[in-house]
Amino acid sequence: xxxxxxxxxxxxxxxxxxxxxxxxxLKALIKKSALRGEQIHVLGCEVSEEEFREGFGPDINSRVxxxxxxxxxxxxxxxxxxxxxxxxxxxxxxxxxTDPGPVTIALDSVSWLLFHLPCITLCKTLHxxxxxxxxxxxxxxxxxxxxxxxxxxxxxxxxxxxALSTLAQTEVTVxxxxxxxxxxxxxxxxxxxxxxxxWWFSILPDLSxxxxxxxxxxxxxxxxxxxxxxxxxxxxxxxxxLSKKEREARDSLTLPFQFSSEKxxxxxxxxxxxxxxxxxxxxxxxxxxxxxxPDDDLDI
Amino acid sequence: xxxxLNNLLGTTPDGxxxxxxxxxxxxxxxxxxxxxxxxxxxxxxxxxxCFVALVxxxxxxxxxxxxxGVSLTAAREQGQLVFLxxxxxxxxxxxxxxxxxxxxxFLREASAGNLQSLYQFVRDSLKPVDSGETPWKFPVLLxxxxxxxxxxxxxxxxxxxxxxxxxxxxxxxxxGNVVALVHDNRDAEDKENGILLNxxxxxxxxxxxxxxxATGFCKDVHGQKSVPIPYDTFx
Numbered sequence: 001x002x003x004x005x006x007x008x009x010x011x012x013x014x015x016x017x018x019x020x021x022x023x024x025x026l027k028a029l030i031k032k033s034a035l036r037g038e039q040i041h042v043l044g045c046e047v048s049e050e051e052f053r054e055g056f057g058p059d060i061n062s063r064v065x066x067x068x069x070x071x072x073x074x075x076x077x078x079x080x081x082x083x084x085x086x087x088x089x090x091x092x093x094x095x096x097x098t099d100p101g102p103v104t105i106a107l108d109s110v111s112w113l114l115f116h117l118p119c120i121t122l123c124k125t126l127h128x129x130x131x132x133x134x135x136x137x138x139x140x141x142x143x144x145x146x147x148x149x150x151x152x153x154x155x156x157x158x159x160x161x162x163a164l165s166t167l168a169q170t171e172v173t174v175x176x177x178x179x180x181x182x183x184x185x186x187x188x189x190x191x192x193x194x195x196x197x198x199w200w201f202s203i204l205p206d207l208s209x210x211x212x213x214x215x216x217x218x219x220x221x222x223x224x225x226x227x228x229x230x231x232x233x234x235x236x237x238x239x240x241x242l243s244k245k246e247r248e249a250r251d252s253l254t255l256p257f258q259f260s261s262e263k264x265x266x267x268x269x270x271x272x273x274x275x276x277x278x279x280x281x282x283x284x285x286x287x288x289x290x291x292x293x294p295d296d297d298l299d300i
Numbered sequence: 301x302x303x304x305l306n307n308l309l310g311t312t313p314d315g316x317x318x319x320x321x322x323x324x325x326x327x328x329x330x331x332x333x334x335x336x337x338x339x340x341x342x343x344x345x346x347x348x349x350c351f352v353a354l355v356x357x358x359x360x361x362x363x364x365x366x367x368x369g370v371s372l373t374a375a376r377e378q379g380q381l382v383f384l385x386x387x388x389x390x391x392x393x394x395x396x397x398x399x400x401x402x403x404x405x406f407l408r409e410a411s412a413g414n415l416q417s418l419y420q421f422v423r424d425s426l427k428p429v430d431s432g433e434t435p436w437k438f439p440v441l442l443x444x445x446x447x448x449x450x451x452x453x454x455x456x457x458x459x460x461x462x463x464x465x466x467x468x469x470x471x472x473x474x475x476g477n478v479v480a481l482v483h484d485n486r487d488a489e490d491k492e493n494g495i496l497l498n499x500x501x502x503x504x505x506x507x508x509x510x511x512x513x514a515t516g517f518c519k520d521v522h523g524q525k526s527v528p529i530p531y532d533t534f535x
Contacts, residue, residue, distance in 0.1 A: 018501040046464075046503065048472040071468050074461060076416045111499075115457045154498040 001183065001199045002032045002209055006104075008189070009144040010169030011130045014154050020181060022174045023047075024203040026106060026150050027055060031207045033104040033146070034063040041094055041105045045069040045087070045112035046145040052108065054209045067094075073116070087116055091125050102144045105129060110164065111156065119160045126167055152251070177202075180212075302337050302368075309506075311351070313345035318438050319471045320478075321463075322506040325331060325497065327484040335444045336361070338479045340368040343375050347476070350425040352418070354386035354448045380436060382425040386448075386496035412455055415462035423469050426476065439476035441466055446500075447483040447493055456495040464504040 005012060006029065014020030030040050034056075040063055044052050049066045056064065067090050071077075075086075085093065091113075094105055094237075106112065113122055130147045146220045151164065165171060171186040200212035233240050242250065254260070306312060332355070339361065342349050353361060361383075375381035389404055396402050403421035406413030426439035436449040449459050463480065470476045475479045482497050501507055 018498055021502070035503060048468065050472070070464070071472075073464075074414075074416075076465060115460070152502050155495055264485070 001197075001201065001211055002029060004028060004187075004197070005148065005170060005172065006033060006036075008169060009102075009130065011049070011126060011147045011149060011167050012170040012172065013164060013168040014148065014150050015173045017151065017153050017175065018177050020174050022150055022172075023108065024172060024207070025172070025183070025209075026108065026148055027052075028203055028207045028209050029148055029212065030064065030104065031056065031060055032105055034060045037101075039101060039103045040064045041103065042066045043087075043090060043094070043105070043107050043113075044068060044071065045107075046109050055205065069112075077289045080085040087113060088121065088125065091129065095125065095128050102146070104148060105173075107147065107149040109152060114156060114160055119163060122162050123167055126164075130167075130169075194297045224227070301441075302333070304495065305334075305337055306341070311339060311341075316345060316477075318475045318477060320477045320505040321467055321471060321500075321503060322477065323500050323507045323509075324479065324481040324508045325484050325507060326342040326481070327486055329510050331446065331481055331483075332356075334508060334510060335442065335479075335481055336364045339372075339442055340365050340370045340443070342440045342477070343370045343372075343380065346380075346435075347440045348380055348382075348426060348434070348438075349375070349440045349442060350382045350384075350422055352384045352386070352422070352441070352443045355444050357387055358383055358385050365375050384421065402535045406454060406458075407452065412458065415449070415454070419462055419465045419469075422466055426470060426474060427461060428474075431521070439470055439474050441470050441476070441478045441480075443478075445481035446496060447481075450490075450492050450496065456492040456499065459496055460499045463503070467503065 014022045014026055014027075016025075016120075030042070034040055042052065042064055044066055048070055049068055052066065053061055053064065069087055069090065073087060082251075110122075110126075117125075126147065126149070130145055148222050149168075151161075153161070171188075171195050173184045175182055175184070176182045181201055181203070183199050183201065185199070187195045187197070203213070204210055304455065322338070324331055324338075326332075326334075327504055339351060343365075348530075351361075358372065364487055365372050372381060372383065376383055384403055386404065389402075393402050393404055401417040401420065402408075403418045405417035406415060422441055426441065428434050446459055446463070450456065463478070466478055470478050480500070482500060485493055486498055511522065
């Protein structure tokens with residue numbers, strides 16, 4: 001499961017909820033990337049660096065660069081520990097990084113960034129961040145960039161959630177509780193149909209993933225179109241079929257409100273020699289006879 | 301403190317975890333008994349407590365605390381308790397010199413403010429003195445309650461930022477605990493309160509929910525166990 005999530009670059013959104021946290025899965029993905037030899041940049045906004053690095057061995061920790069936006073993101077302490085450029089500046093610096101080799105950027109969390117930055121600015125920056133970077137030098141290699149973003153579902157409305165979904169190449173929704181967790185993964189690949197996968201897993205204390213079961217791919221759930229359709233008219237207590245005579249009688253029936261020329265002739269009885277019709281009107285004593293034509297002003 | 305609650309949480313004043321955020325939450329009932337519990341619990345545990353009390357007067361909390369076996373007056377005199385009485389303080393702000401920051405400074409600001417001055421107050425109350433020697437075990441911040449801050453015009457993000465700074469200082473730096481109460485108005489369309497509640501739930505190590513039932517009070521412990529245990533109302 002982790003390999004398929006890390007197979008392509010772009011934005012991977014990890015959606016979690018209060019009932020089921022997604023930070024462990026984020027850390028498991030970071031561990032997997034680090035073991036492949038990638039450099040990891042973590043933008044930490046919600047937990048301290050010490051708490052985030054818990055569970056990583058020294059070999060992993062050496063590959064993880066932690067940008068601390070947890071301790072003093074808004075420069076309240078004035079102790080010089082704050083990140084001077086703020087969250088947006090830090091993100092933009094990550095866009096301009098020049099280290100060679102594939103890199104993974106982990107955002108813990110995108111929810112925090114959405115609260116502190118305008119949605120449009122954040123989306124533009126995330127889009128720029130997840131573009132492959134071109135190494136300087138004669139080879140001009142294109143390095144894959146992967147952005148893992150942790151997003152807390154209940155904190156945002158449909159607008160920002162929809163905007164982030166459109167940006168993401170992969171969306172993982174974690175749910176479940178009491179040790180049983182499921183990840184529903186939506187893969188969006190360019191020029192391909194979106195595919196779904198669902199995995200049951202649990203994350204061990206050393207941040208490795210214990211996979212339980214994979215549910216079938218969405219496309220595999222469609223039934224074979226060549227199987228025979230079941231005839232719904234079998235085993236009925238009444239007759240739905242028509243015999244030949246009954247069918248002919250039904251077809252020759254004229255419907256009472258269907259207008260045809262025969263019907264018109266039958267209804268309108270024209271007097272001999274009369275080409276126009278006359279209307280004979282005898283007003284009552286109470287009738288208000290107005291010689292003016294009320295439709296005079298209509299321009300037909 | 302309530303011994304039944306201690307038994308449920310598996311804690312005693314002598315042995316309790318440090319560096320944790322506990323979120324208290326009440327729905328259709330009054331969860332303030334949880335605040336009284338933790339106030340007396342941490343005072344008995346010999347911790348330095350900073351209590352941001354926005355809802356009731358000092359004498360109210362003192363009367364309840366005395367029933368639970370602690371004296372807030374004595375604790376305050378000894379320096380163990382720093383008590384911010386929101387009801388009194390919010391009126392004092394108008395007679396306060398504008399140059400000096402007041403903990404509830406945001407009440408004076410016309411536009412959506414932040415809680416930087418309140419955070420500074422908490423930090424100054426709980427940080428150890430220069431000598432480093434302190435008779436108290438670890439610092440504790442108690443807030444009653446955060447939903448009031450939303451009613452006073454602050455946005456949920458401002459309150460979440462304040463709680464983040466308190467966590468960074470009290471939990472991570474000073475290895476203390478933070479306990480805060482938030483109301484849960486599930487039926488009302490209060491988006492800001494929902495964001496505050498869910499946002500804090502993500503960050504909490506323990507969430508204690510008190511829910512009102514027709515038959516009495518029922519407490520649902522989320523995070524460690526999720527078995528609702530009905531018991532009689534607290535006096």
